[in-house]
Amino acid sequence: MSKISPLSGFPELLPAQRAVEREVIASLSRTFELHGFANIETRVVEPIDRLAKGGEVDKEIYVLQRIAAAPDAKAELGLHFDLTVPFARYVLEHAGHLEFPFRRFQVQPAWRGERPQEGRYRQFTQADVDIVGRDELPFHHDVEVMSVMVDALRRLPIPRLSFQFNNRKLIQGFYRGLGIDDVTDAIRVIDKLDKLPADEVATMLVERVGTTPEQAQRCLDLATIRVGDSSFVERVRALGVTDELLDEGLEELAAVIEGCRAVAGDSVDVEANLRIARGLDYYTGTVVEIFMAGYERLKSVGGGGRYDALASDGRTTYPGVGVSFGVSRTLIPLIADGVLSGSRPVPSVVLVALNTEDDRDASAAVATALRAREIACETAPAPAKFGKQIRFAERRGIPYVWFVQADASTNEIRHQVKDIRTGTQVDADPSTWAPPEHDLRPTIVSTVSTSPHDQEENQ
Amino acid sequence: MSKISPLSGFPELLPAQRAVEREVIASLSRTFELHGFANIETRVVEPIDRLAKGGEVDKEIYVLQRIAAAPDAKAELGLHFDLTVPFARYVLEHAGHLEFPFRRFQVQPAWRGERPQEGRYRQFTQADVDIVGRDELPFHHDVEVMSVMVDALRRLPIPRLSFQFNNRKLIQGFYRGLGIDDVTDAIRVIDKLDKLPADEVATMLVERVGTTPEQAQRCLDLATIRVGDSSFVERVRALGVTDELLDEGLEELAAVIEGCRAVAGDSVDVEANLRIARGLDYYTGTVVEIFMAGYERLKSVGGGGRYDALASDGRTTYPGVGVSFGVSRTLIPLIADGVLSGSRPVPSVVLVALNTEDDRDASAAVATALRAREIACETAPAPAKFGKQIRFAERRGIPYVWFVQADASTNEIRHQVKDIRTGTQVDADPSTWAPPEHDLRPTIVSTVSTSPHDQEENQ
Incomplete structure (x- = not known):
């Protein structure tokens, strides 16, 4: 093909x-x-x-x-x-x-x-x-x-992510309290603030929705409120509109903001942004959009x-x-x-090197011992020169290569493991050796400085 | 709708x-x-x-x-x-x-x-x-x-699963060694042994593939060999066909059978079944089908x-x-x-009970403390009577209910956790209490007696 x-x-x-x-x-x-x-x-x-x-x-x-x-x-x-x-x-x-x-x-x-x-x-x-x-x-x-x-x-x-919340009851109550009849249509126009300048949106409110210029201005005033705590409540109150549904919406939005701030810590922004409407969807209370810095x-x-x-x-x-x-x-x-990016393309932590094709069972036995303790590994595909087997591991990002060799003088089996990033090679026992925790699985490498919690997980 | x-x-x-x-x-x-x-x-x-x-x-x-x-x-x-x-x-x-x-x-x-x-x-x-x-x-x-x-x-x-292996080289080499020209067509006919009696298949081999009745009989002899170790090699040899590709196939199949037997333990059957061909697919060596008892x-x-x-x-x-x-x-x-079946439909190990709606923060704090130690939990949706909250947990298969109560005499907060399966209720500290390992996650409940390894995981 x-x-x-x-x-x-x-x-x-x-x-x-x-x-x-x-x-x-x-x-x-x-x-x-x-x-x-x-x-x-x-x-x-x-x-x-x-x-x-x-x-x-x-x-x-x-x-x-x-x-x-x-x-x-x-x-x-x-x-x-x-x-x-x-x-x-x-x-x-x-x-x-x-x-x-x-x-x-x-x-x-x-x-x-x-x-x-x-x-x-x-x-x-x-x-x-x-x-x-x-x-x-x-x-x-x-x-x-x-x-x-x-x-x-x-x-x-x-x-950094920003959770921007609003509440449909708040918007609807405010518009109703202002005396605007077609609340849905008004919301649809206000939603255009993303794309159009404020004065054009105001004109559309007057011409399409039939608001007075004063009503249109207050809609814009509401839509420009954006704060990181519940101080929006006072700012909305200051616009002088009263309505039961508005009260309910204010209370709900304040509760959502405070609840989310309590878990957000330093790594996520939580804001009330009274312009968010999620226009054509059938939301009836809380609405949220998430943005990434x-x-x-x-x-x-x-x-x-x-x-x-x-x-x-x-x-x-x-x-x-x-x-x-x-x-x-x-x-x-x-x-x-x-x-x-990913720290490596394979789950293997260890490549078990192969001396000769006849030694495949000995290398496989090491691999089995490592896997029994949840250490992912693979046996080299061919008994190439060790330098070539190490490069094979390197190209895959496998951090350790394991060698099984018979000692020439004593004829005893000697196990050694090499960290190919540092070159350090030490004696090791396949039934007890373990890599450091952070080498155990492929991890996410991120250029974003993260919270201490994440750094721990990803370093 | x-x-x-x-x-x-x-x-x-x-x-x-x-x-x-x-x-x-x-x-x-x-x-x-x-x-x-x-x-x-x-x-x-x-x-x-x-x-x-x-x-x-x-x-x-x-x-x-x-x-x-x-x-x-x-x-x-x-x-x-x-x-x-x-x-x-x-x-x-x-x-x-x-x-x-x-x-x-x-x-x-x-x-x-x-x-x-x-x-x-x-x-x-x-x-x-x-x-x-x-x-x-x-x-x-x-x-x-x-x-x-x-x-x-x-x-x-x-x-119990059965891995049934064969090797296309073995089949092809055998047929070639027998002198059958259209090996593919012969395989296709032999594949019908699932549905047709042996004598009908033999007739088809003669009539459609053009084999002699003696060749057809030896094809059937091959196809009925089914053993759980590498003794099939001798049985094939006993049929008196020689061919290089057949030798290669026999050697490969024996290696696959022995390799798989070494890991299968007592819980999986590994067999050479020389009838398996995976008919129309483009396999060129090892073939396998897996069946469940x-x-x-x-x-x-x-x-x-x-x-x-x-x-x-x-x-x-x-x-x-x-x-x-x-x-x-x-x-x-x-x-x-x-x-x-699943041991429960929710990941939660603990339902944190709720005294009154005003106490939601106190209950949520317990939940947060448990989650910090990887214990899945949820807070009761409403401050119903405790009996009702326990039944709520029961319906979901949540094994523990946590109570946070102010002691009437000392006014101190008292934490207790109840295993609702046994009724045992004990004092507990949200920052140290943990359920037994086997309650931590939903597990698989199986009516099949499994290996000790699996029983450990699923009991």
């Missing part, structure tokens, strides 16, 4: 890069589990009508058809484009077998046929964490699920919020709150930029 | 069942890594012409199309139906960045649009382990990769072998040897039959 070129939008990782992704996923999963979240996986396909978002089927869905299907057969299945739609369906389908509130995390790929660009891929992995209730879901779960994601992401050796061009690397109706079967409604982290969106640019 | 019915052929696991699958995948991955195999993941799509097998595109491939594509647009991508085709493409595409021999394992879903039945799904997860060389790959890697899979599978608490109806639960040309770009050829284990094909029937 001919030379193969990559498929645009379907990035693939080399083994050392994949080691980075696996360590990140393992770290996130460990944190989610410590907080009592169970892992699930959903099938990758959903009926196409279920993939409809707000009644409209996303133009970028990939549909599936058996190659042997009749040419005019109607496609019925599509690949999921996020993990929320399949999770909502899973909850409805399996509700009778789940305990509520149901806490789950899910790390899987999703697919969108969009134009590939940095941070936007046709196949990409996400890590989602959600809590879903039956009929009701107390607000404290908003604080919980958001702090769990803060706790998970603060452990990663990546550039120096990578603002990726837009958000994660986001989520509260849905009062994550799923419903007509009789029962399942409210949910959750947040999603873009694993591919974050890691692939960081790996491409050399910010993250 | 209306009631949801499952999608035939796309099985999904409940959380406790998924815990079984995760533990199995973690156990397999751990063993593969101990043997120096690196994990990779490939994108799920391949160009349709690359999914062609022996020049013919599998009728059961799912093709992919953007929903917005023109109605007459030609589909170019399909979902992979195994992990070998994408691995071969990955090797060709990334060869410049890989070190050979390249040892990898891969655990991912694959898709086939076949008629769903027990053990046959439209989406199913496989675990593959392969070694691939550039230009050449010494035979000892056949022994290595097969013993690695034996070592990985013998650790699973599943019904009591589940013969699933046919093989895994298989693989040696390809002298796993991949080729015209200039360079990449020989490979590997074996695949059907994770879904094995686990889903075992879970459905109650042979395997």
Whole structure:
């Protein structure tokens, strides 16, 4: 077959890069589990009508058809484009077998046929964490699920993240208190502050939404509030709007900010940013977007919020709150930029050298003894000169080479292990020798200075 | 939305069942890594012409199309139906960045649009382990990769597995030595011994392949040899056929059998079964099929072998040897039959009870202290009566409930932890208390008596 070129939008990782992704996923999963979240996986396909978002089927869905299907057969299945739609369906389908509130995390790929660009891929992995209730879901779960994601992401050796929170009740209450009728439309216009200057947005509020210039100004005043603590409450109050829903939103947002600040430590920013709306999605309370310092061009690397109706079967409604982290969106640019790399492309800590092909069993016995104590290793593929076997280990990043030699004078077997980075070679016993903890597994090498906790794990 | 019915052929696991699958995948991955195999993941799509097998595109491939594509647009991508085709493409595409021999394992879903039945799904997860060389790959890697899979599978608490090996050189050499011209066609006929009685197969050999009745009889004699050690060598020799390729095949098969027996211990059968051919695939040496006791109806639960040309770009050829284990094909029937189950559907070991909503911070502080020592836990969702909170834990299989109470007389905080299975309640310190090791994570509960090693892990 001919030379193969990559498929645009379907990035693939080399083994050392994949080691980075696996360590990140393992770290996130460990944190989610410590907080009592169970892992699930959903099938990758959903009926196409279920993939409809707000009644409209996303133009970028990939549909599936058996190659042997009749040419005019109607496609019925599509690949999921996020993990929320399949999770909502899973909850409805399996509700009778789940305990509520149901806490789950899910790390899987999703697919969108969009134009590939940095941070936007046709196949990409996400890590989602959600809590879903039956009929009701107390607000404290908003604080919980958001702090769990803060706790998970603060452990990663990546550039500084900023969790920017808002609350749909706060926005809606404020607009309602101001006397604006079409709250949804106003939110949609305010969402354009990312792309348009403030005065143009104000003009649109007046012309499209029908606000007075004074109302428009106060909407802008609200949208520009961005602080790292709960002082936003006073600043909103100072705008002189009163409304019950606004009060509720202020209280909820303050609780989320304080709860997340308590776990964020020094490595993650937590802010109230009253411009965040997550425009067209069906959030009903807490909303969040996550940004990464120096990578603002990726837009958000994660986001989520509260849905009062994550799923419903007509009789029962399942409210949910959750947040999603873009694993591919974050890691692939960081790996491409050399910010993250894997310490080696193989799990092996030790290459057991081979004297002659006839000695393969002796070398394999050493490998078996090391593996019995959870030390990953491999036997050299061929009895080449030792210099060549050492270079073989070097090219793979394997830090130690083990030699098994019969002493010429005594004819006793002598075991030695060489740290090929330093050249130090010492006598060793295969049933007791162990490498230092940090050599045991491939680790993430990061150019980002991380918290002491992470440095410990990755040095 | 209306009631949801499952999608035939796309099985999904409940959380406790998924815990079984995760533990199995973690156990397999751990063993593969101990043997120096690196994990990779490939994108799920391949160009349709690359999914062609022996020049013919599998009728059961799912093709992919953007929903917005023109109605007459030609589909170019399909979902992979195994992990070998994408691995071969990955090797060709990334060869410049890989070190050979390249040892990898891969655990991912694959898709086939076949008629769903027990053990046959439209989406199913496989675990593959392969070694691939550039230009050449010494035979000892056949022994290595097969013993690695034996070592990985013998650790699973599943019904007894049987690895049944053969060698294509042995078959081809034998047939050639017998004077049969069309070896491939003869193999294809012998492969029907599964379904047809021996005399019918003999007749087909005479009529279709053009053998003499005596040649046909010796083909059948070969195909009925099945032994658990290398005594097959003598039995083949006794059939009186001589051929160089036959000698090579006998030697290789004996080495594979002895190598795998050395790691199989008491929990896996290793046999030479000279009827195994893996008919239509392009194997050139070692072949293997794996069967599970009591589940013969699933046919093989895994298989693989040696390809002298796993991949080729015209200039360079990449020989490979590997074996695949059907994770879904094995686990889903075992879970459905109650042979395997998860010890609980949540990772939490401890539910921290809640006195009043105002005490949520105190309970959360206990949870944080436990998590700091890797003990998974969750705080009760509501300050219900303790009996109700204990039942909440019970329904989730959480073994411990933690109580934080102010002593009425001294006003001091008193911590207690209750094992709700035994009712034993003791004073405990959140900064030092730990559950017994076997309670720490959800484990696999198996009705199969397993090796002492597994019992330790799963009791």
